[in-house]
Amino acid sequence: MPTSSSARTYGYVRVSTRRQTIDQQLDVLTAAGVPADNIYGDVISGAKWERDGLATLRKMLRPGDTLVVVALDRLGRSLSEMVKLLEWIVAEGIELRSLREGVDLxxxxxxxxxxIFASLAEYERALILERAEAARDAAQARGRQTGRPKSMTPEQVEKARALLAADWSRVRVAKELGVSRASLYREIPAD
Incomplete structure (x- = not known):
């Protein structure tokens, strides 16, 4: 598709957690000629498809525009969703450049x-999840705490039951024990 003179170049960056930074991706995209004002991003897992930055970017892209990413896995990790996104990009007449893989759509x-790269990204994600599950199973088999620690000790649960039996409100019990009401409801569901 011929590129019009009004075609623009956009970039997309993504990291999975707030502990990570998008700085390296921003540097690579600006070095590749993407204007900093045209770079959109998200701090969210690639497995999630409800992403504000990506949604805003999709509204900005027009036929003839170019979308540049550092790597295809920045767009996502689910093969089915990646295929849908790639189909949308092609159908809209948008050019995609992935710098790491050298892909030109x-x-x-x-x-x-x-x-192929989207399939590999999905496979890698599945392996990571599989390894994490195996590590959790091994820890549980050894009697170790896995996941988030309990927010209430057994002593706090016992005291909460006694206070609730004495007609204290859940708000008052939670305040007395220094826990949230959600924690109290999780440990002692309402009848």
Whole structure:
């Protein structure tokens, strides 16, 4: 598709957690010629598809525009969702450049490679989840706490039961024990 003179270049960056930083991705995209004002991003897992930055970017993109990402896995990790996004990009006449993989979606080879890399990203994500589950199972088998620690000790639960039996309100019990009402409801569901 011919690129019009009003075509713009946009970038998208994503990190999975707030402990990570998008700085490296921003540097790479600006070095590749993407205007800093045209870079959108999210701090959210690639497995999540409700992303504000990506949604805003999709509204900005027009036929002939170019979307640049550092790597395809920045767009997402689910193969089915990646395929939908890539199909949308192609249908809208948007050019996609992935710098790490050297993918150019304007060619059949580029579209094929994008699908392969998306499959590999999904596979890698599945392996990470599988390893995490195996580590949790091993820890549980050894009697170790896994996941988030309980917010109330057994002593606090016992005291809460006694206070509730004495007709204290849940708000008052939670305040007395220094826990949230949600924690109290989680440990002692309402009848």
């Amino acid at each position: 304007t060619t059949p080879t580029g579209r094929m490679l994008a699908g």
